[in-house]
Amino acid sequence: MNNESTTVSAPHSLEQLLKTSPELQDQATLDGLSDLITKAAPIIQGRRLHNIIDLLAATSDVIEMADDNMVQKLMALYEEGIGGAWAISNALRYAAVQAAHDETPPTIWQSLRRLSKDEDARRGLSMAINLAAELGRQAKAANGPMPED
Incomplete structure (x- = not known):
């Protein structure tokens, strides 16, 4: 087999491409390209x-790296995030x-009395205090001295 017979000679100039390409002989195609070039010119000129x-x-690159395990982990993360947001939304609405x-x-004293009697309210308050403590610990760690390598 001769490779030279299967290769198409590349046009040497834009003018030659315009003359030899049947797709570029259509006026609607040329008008569309002209509009596209006009809109793309600032993006090209500004190197954007x-x-x-x-x-x-x-x-x-992300598509190439996306294997089944990565997709499964992302799906689980999404489901956990949506489930958490849904639970918080329902609790706030309720x-x-x-x-x-x-x-x-209720007065503050009535609320405190209810808090002392209601196990769920105490558990919720404990969770809020634990959340605040964890946020404080992370804030301290984030603003502390950087460990040496």
Whole structure:
């Protein structure tokens, strides 16, 4: 087999490409290309097209790296996040409805008395205190001295 017979000679200039390409003989195609070039010119001139190409390359890299285990982990993370947001949303909605049914809001002392008697309220308060402590620990660690390598 001769490779020279199967290769197509590349056009040497844009003018030669315009003359030899049947797709570029259509006026609607030329008008569309003209509009596209007009809109793309500022992006090309400002070198912002480079960013788009880099984004496409990064997206391609992520797609190539995405094996079944990675997809499963991302799906589990998504489900946990949505489940957590849904649980918090429902709890807030339920608490708001309960508070709206009270004709007059309870006094601080009534709220404290309820807190001391209600196991779920105490557990929720304990969770909030533990969350605040964990956030404080992370804030301290984030602003502390950097460990040496």
